[in-house]
Amino acid sequence: MLLEIANGNLTHRITIDGHDAQFDELANLLNEIAEKLQKIGYASPYANSKINIEASNDVAVLIVQKVLDYIQNHLEEPLPSTKNLAKMFGTNEFKLKELFRNHFNTSIYQFYNDERLKKAHQMIEQTNIPLKEIAYNIGFNDYVIFSKAFKKKFKYAPSHLKREQ
Numbered sequence: 001m002l003l004e005i006a007n008g009n010l011t012h013r014i015t016i017d018g019h020d021a022q023f024d025e026l027a028n029l030l031n032e033i034a035e036k037l038q039k040i041g042y043a044s045p046y047a048n049s050k051i052n053i054e055a056s057n058d059v060a061v062l063i064v065q066k067v068l069d070y071i072q073n074h075l076e077e078p079l080p081s082t083k084n085l086a087k088m089f090g091t092n093e094f095k096l097k098e099l100f101r102n103h104f105n106t107s108i109y110q111f112y113n114d115e116r117l118k119k120a121h122q123m124i125e126q127t128n129i130p131l132k133e134i135a136y137n138i139g140f141n142d143y144v145i146f147s148k149a150f151k152k153k154f155k156y157a158p159s160h161l162k163r164e165q
Helices: 002-006 021-039 059-073 082-088 093-104 108-126 131-137 143-154 158-163
Strands: none
Touching: 059 082, 059 093, 059 108, 082 093, 082 108, 093 108, 108 131, 108 143, 108 158, 131 143, 131 158, 143 158
């Protein structure tokens, strides 16, 4: 469900079956979040990150798009090594790094980290989820490291953004 929300699919809802009270409670919370986001006109933070695949039938562009999609759908997980990513998408490590830098003017890891921080920023603005939980949800195991990375990118602490709400 969190992945559906992150990707902008706010019509997806979790079915509540009454067999597991804890699951039903979590499902209710996630469904409520989706409804609130839908009411405020939530848009996927990744809309501007897509490559126009239709404009190119280039295999390299398709590989980069697949890697991009993988990264954006796995932000809460550690990023595989570039070598493993290259294997996963049928190219070599050097070519993958070069393609990514040419299309996004940044490294794969920096793109991954920036996307995680953008997602965190949006979650802070649009939800009441505690900051430590947001940090954990986007793949940071340590709140202090998350806070420092957030401050470096946005020039203010995540707690500052939370106070403005």
